[in-house]
Amino acid sequence: MIDLVEATKKYDAGPPALAGVTLSVAAGECLAVLGHSGSGKSTLLNLIAGLDRPSSGTVTVDGTRVDRLGEAGSARFRRASIGMVFQFFNLLDDLTVLDNVLVPAQLAGMAKAEARRRSAELLGALGIDRHAKAYPQRLSGGERQRVAVARALMNRPALLLADEPTGALDSHSAADVRQLLLDLNAEGQTILLVTHDVELAASTAHRTIELVDGAVVRDIDNGTGAQARRTATAGGPGWDDEIGAARGSAPVRSAFQATGPTGAAGTAGAPSTPGTPGALR
Amino acid sequence: MSALGKVVRSGVGRRRVQSFVMALTTLAAVTSSVLSLGLLTVVQAPFDHAFAARNAAHLAIQFDGTKATSAQAAATAKVAGVTESAGPYPITTNLTATVGPDCTERLGPNLPFAGTEAPPASIAARPDLAHSPMDQLVLDDGRWPRSASEIVLTNWPYDCRGKSVVFSGLPGKPAFTVVGIANSLTTTATGFTTLDGFARLTAAGAKADSQMLYRFAQAGTDAEIAADKQAVAATVPAGSIEGARSYLAERTRATGNAKAFVPFLIVFGILGLFLSILIIAIVVSGAVVSAIRRIGILKALGFTPAQVARAYMAQALIPATFGVVAGTVLGNLLSIPVLSDTSHEVGAAGTSLPIWVSILVPVGTLVIVGITAMVPALRAGRLPAAQTLVVGRAPKAERGRAAQRLASRLPLPRPMSLGLALPFARPARAALVGGAVLFGAVSATFAMGLETSFAHFQDKRTGGFGAGSVIVRPGDAEQSGPGGAPGPGPGMLDANDPRTKHLDAAKVAAAIASVPGTRATFGWGDSGSTVIGTPAMTEVDTIYGDPSWTGLEVVSGRWYSAPGEGVVSDRLASAAAIHVGDTVTVVQQGRSMPLRIVGIDFDTHDGSNIVAADAASFTAAGLTPRIDQFNVQLAPGTDGPTWAATANAALHRLDASVDHNAGGHASDVVIVMSTLVATLTLMLVVVSALGVLNTVVQDTRERIHDLGIFKALGMTPRQTVTMVMTSVALSGLVAGLIGVPIGAALERMTLNPMQNAVGMHLPPSVTHSYTASLVLPLLAGGIVIALLGALLPAGWAARSRTATALRTE
Incomplete structure (x- = not known):
């Protein structure tokens, strides 16, 4: 689904924001990107979303060479293949929840009836259909992020990019969103999750990479145990330990679900969000 | 340089476009105001000074x-x-x-x-x-x-x-x-x-x-002079007044052209001044809104509220001062050719605009600019530092949601419906856009009306006695050679000069009519007569045939239809107080004929002091009808050279020949007026569009985060441009719809004093400017100005980096 080959991004003089990153993400995979502020997480996400172009290297997403696209091509690519969820939701305050969700479909020229049907399906599946005519500012943080997810999924994107999706939420709402991501991934949605929250990464993603100074320093397959392998010379001290502590001895996803907002333990991919997960994809 | 000076300099430097707009709008306003006020006060001065100094007669x-x-x-x-x-x-x-x-x-x-x-x-x-x-x-x-x-x-x-x-x-x-x-x-x-x-x-x-x-x-008006003349006439035997000459006619002749500039310059001055106020309000308010965080930092660094207010006022006053100084110089320079013409007319030395105009107008403009800038500048000074540092930008109001809901239901592409609703979220800013466009639309409508009237006027000058593609004049083409003047004809010698050649009207008319391809013709000439009691330059023309095809227009009364009847040009009628029904005495080499004036025509050729009568009137009264020229209109599709060759062959025996008709001369004064109107209008329309640009730039900056969201969701650059452009279209449309009638009304109000100044009564064919073919594009002009103004910021919005925009809070 995602293939980065020696992707480098430089802004002006100084060290690169992203330094020769080579990365592959398979379809249906959930990859967490960890790193401190300034480590290159957002730059990586921008390159994959076509919001920015690499200074060198290639970026291929869902078979499209994103780094070769122009402005209009990037926009069309995002419409068709990318859904984005942000830390601060980035909802349009002067549009209702329904209108926010409809925007991607309307920009893509989706038939009105089809867009209505799809938005109703998503709002219902995410349990926010009763807020359809409300404005985002009236909703709680968790609800707003659900709206953002609904909007991101409107055009059935191949890839969902989530940038610190729980960063602006209280713990209850954060757990809610975490479960939503798990549900989506269980449905087969490819997710790239950018976060500095180790626990979120460990509990949600199959695999976690860590960026330090623009380079991938660790790449861990969370689903098959602690198989962290160093891919660069520099590394964040104690990170293996943090992952391990977050996972405990149980599989990452089970550990999260045990502390989930509903308090109900479940198996990986078990739906705990309102509505029908099957409608999300 | 002081800290305050550095803040001001950096502010002006960062807002170069806005500074340029402020300078340009004040330039237009001050140029028009200096010129109009200056001309208003001094245009009569050369004549009045000469009148007083020479103790001239009323x-x-x-x-x-x-x-x-x-x-x-x-x-x-x-x-x-x-x-x-x-x-x-x-x-x-x-x-x-x-x-x-x-x-x-x-x-x-x-x-x-x-x-x-x-x-x-x-x-x-x-x-x-x-x-x-x-x-x-x-x-x-x-x-x-x-x-x-x-x-x-x-x-x-x-x-x-x-x-x-x-x-x-x-x-x-x-x-x-x-x-x-x-x-x-x-x-x-x-x-x-x-x-x-x-x-x-x-x-x-x-x-x-x-x-x-x-x-x-x-003796200030024509009516007072007429009453004075009547009082004199009452004390002498009836009919003993043979002629009277009023100083007002001479004053109009000497000063009318310059005075005609004043009405439209006043309108441009007022439009420019209001536009300046609007633009400065837009720019300074925008500067304050976009720099709230910066203001907070300045205050945190120790700037007092008064210093902050002064800094923002200065950022408006500095470019405005450039515009004001340049406008004052330009206004004075433009007055030189206009006033020198008037001074020359009365033999006075060159007159310049009074110095107080060059002081009052710029100082007054700067005071107005200062007051306009002071309001938002004081607001900047009063902003609490802590709040501005935390908020970083003005709080977002929850307006325009109903408009967004309604717009989303319209059967329009989503970028258009989003753009249509945007003005309702910030109605004050939409009003500023509308205001800027309104002034542009008013200026454009006003100017187009004037320009159309000017064009009609020039058509009248080049039509009438200048109509027709060819003319027939005395002289043999073969003798005079190609392009040569065909002997001493009209214009070279006086009409009464025995050496002046005249045409045998009946024979020449018959010869012309016999040439295939002749569509219409009429003959005319200076009869060499005068009319008792009229200005020295009065000309009495003999007409042969029907000139109705030339576009000569009777503005009151009717065209002559019998011997003893004649028409008088509008300007001469005003100057000599001749009315329809009056009888004037035409004198030709000692012989005279009474001519009853049955119509006043709009004739602008040869100084416009014309009496015209049919050749039959001259013959009947024993005067000599003199025809110097036939104007000929060829039928469509007629080959000019072939017609000329055939006609020359027929005219040779009549000592006449065909010549190309250069037409009448367009008025130089009107050309100057037209150029001035076009220049001032262009300046105001550009300023208007730049006002829109400035507002949209401001709006785009404030919406940059939302734009980032839209682009992240897949809005293409073209869709972004569409959304931004649509956001000003409604304001532009409304402003255009309001501005066109205002501009047309201003043109009506301006034409009357202009035609009074030159002693003319323009016929409807000249003043009827606003036809459907002109009004419809003008109505759309508001949108055009708005879209032109929004084009650049729309492009910037489309090119803005999504990732950066998304990080902007």
Whole structure:
């Protein structure tokens, strides 16, 4: 689904924001990107979303060479293949929840009836259909992020990019969103999750990479145990330990679900969000 | 440089576009205001100064010497309302003046000046020509007459000065030596001699009349002058007033062109001033809103509220000062050609705009700019530092949601419906956009109306007696050669000059009509006559045939239809107070005919002082109809050279030939006006569009985060441009719909004083500017201005980096 080959991004003089990153993400995979502020997480996400172009290297997403696209091509690519969820939701305050969700479909020229049907399906599946005519500012943080997810999924994107999706939420709402991501991934949605929250990464993603100074320093397959392998010379001290502590001895996803907002333990991919997960994809 | 100075300099430097807009709008406002106020105050000054200095007469009346005695004329000095008078002076009019044989210079090859006829002369005599108590004469060249054989004239060929003039129409053909060129401010006569000299004229057969010069207590308007004249007429035998000459007609002739500039310049000045206020309010408010965080930092660094306010006021005043200074200089420079024309008319030295105009207008503009900028600047000063540092930008209001909901239901592409609803989220800013467009639309409508009227006016000048693609004139084409002048025809010699060739109207008309391809024709010529009591430059034209196809228009009354009837041009009718129904006396080489005026036509050729009558009228009264030219309109598809060749063959035996018609001359004054209107309009429309640009830039900056979201969701650059452009379209449309009627009303209000200034009554065909084909594009003009203004910021919005925009809070 995602293939980065020696992707480098430089802004002006100084060290690169992203330094020769080579990365592959398979379809249906959930990859967490960890790193401190300034480590290159957002730059990586921008390159994959076509919001920015690499200074060198290639970026291929869902078979499209994103780094070769122009402005209009990037926009069309995002419409068709990318859904984005942000830390601060980035909802349009002067549009209702329904209108926010409809925007991607309307920009893509989706038939009105089809867009209505799809938005109703998503709002219902995410349990926010009763807020359809409300404005985002009236909703709680968790609800707003659900709206953002609904909007991101409107055009059935191949890839969902989530940038610190729980960063602006209280713990209850954060757990809610975490479960939503798990549900989506269980449905087969490819997710790239950018976060500095180790626990979120460990509990949600199959695999976690860590960026330090623009380079991938660790790449861990969370689903098959602690198989962290160093891919660069520099590394964040104690990170293996943090992952391990977050996972405990149980599989990452089970550990999260045990502390989930509903308090109900479940198996990986078990739906705990309102509505029908099957409608999300 | 102080800290405050650095803040101001960096602010002006960062907002270069806005600073340029402020400078340009104040430039337009000050240029128009300086010029209009300056012209308003000084345009009459050269004439008024000369009038006062030369103690000129409000009215000069010529009494028929056979009906009123000199004593009766002198008694009119005691008429109620007369404050000062002079005379009676002996005067004789309508003398045929010929260059004497002692002038050996030549007018052209084989064409000596000697024997050339000058326009009919009116000769007066005064006891002391150099020191008249009223209507003091000014000697332009030579000296005053000292003997009975000497004379000064107002105009005489330069090469023949010092030589003789022969009054060849008088039985005795008396000759005088032209010893000087002198002028009367109100042209009370075209020549002056001593009392002894005048006696020679009467002895040679000239009719002696008497002339009185008056000043009245009330003489400011045509109506007051008419009442004064009536009061004088009531004290003398009926019909003894042969002619009267008002100073108002002369003043209009001397100052009318310059005065005609004033009305539209006032409108541009007012539009420019209001636009300046609006633009400065937009720019400074925008600067404050976009720099709230910066203001917080300045305050945190120790800037006082007064310093912050001063910093933002200065950022408006600095570029405005550039515009004001440049506008003052430009206004003064533009006044030079306009005023020099007026000064030249009265023989005064060049006049410049009064210094107080060049002080008052710029200072006043800067005060207005300062007050306008002070309001948002004070707001900046009052902003609490802590809040501005935390918030970083103005709080977002929850307006426009209903509009967004409604717009989303419209069957439009989503970027358009999003853009349509945007103005409702920030109605004040939308109003600013609308205001800027409104001034642009008003200016454009006003200017297009004026320009259309100017164009119609020029069409009238180039039509009428200039109509037709070819003309037939006296002379043989073969003799004069290609492009050569066909012999001494009209314009080279006076119409009465015996060497002047005229056409045999009936035969030439028949010959022209016989040539295939002739669609319409009419003949005309200067009859060499004058009309008693009218300005010296009055021309009486003979018409042969039907000129209705030329576009000549009767603005009141009707076209003549019988011998003894004639029409008078609008300007002459105003100048000489001739009305439909009046009877004027046409004099041609001592023979006269009464001509009943049945219509006033809009004729602008040859100085516009025209009386026109059919050739049959001249013949019936025993005068000579003189036809110098036939204007010919060819049928569509006719080959010009072929027609000319055929016509020349037919005309050869009639000593006439075909020539290309260069048409009438467009008015230079109107060309200057048109250029000035176009320049000022362009400036105001550009400023208007830049005002929109500035507002949209501001709006785009504030919406950059939302734009980032849209782009992250897949909005293409084209869709972004569409959304931004649509956001101003509604304001532009509304502003256009309001602005067009306002602009049209302003044009109506302006045309009246303009035509009054030049003593004309423009016919509907000239003033009817706003046809559907003009109004419809003008109505769309508001949108065009708005879209032009939004084009650049829309492009910037489309190119803005999504990732950066998303990080902007």
